[in-house]
Amino acid sequence: MKSGTIWTVLGVLVAIVAAWFLVDALFSLMWFVVKLAVVAVVAVAVFVLLRNALSGSRDE
Template sequence: MKKGMIWTVLGVIVAIVVAWIVVDVVLKLVFFAAKLVVVAIVALIVFFVLRSLFARRDA
């Protein structure tokens, strides 16, 4: 094997490892953001349900 070929193979391996890490981090951030949105929506629904229940009791 020529020296240039070895560096090319090593470069490809490093590129794959870096891409794997970057994609993993990006997907974790996307899932975390989606989870926050879902939690906020559920919290709003629970808030309005509880508010309507307590408003009926006070009336």
């Protein structure tokens, strides 16, 4: 094998490993953002429900 071929194969392997970790990190970040959005929506819904429940009991 020529020296250039070995470096090409090593470069391809490094590129694959780097891409694997980058894609994994990207999907983890995307999942975190989606989870954060769902938590925000649920928190707003619970806040509105609690505010309506508590304001209804003050009308007495």
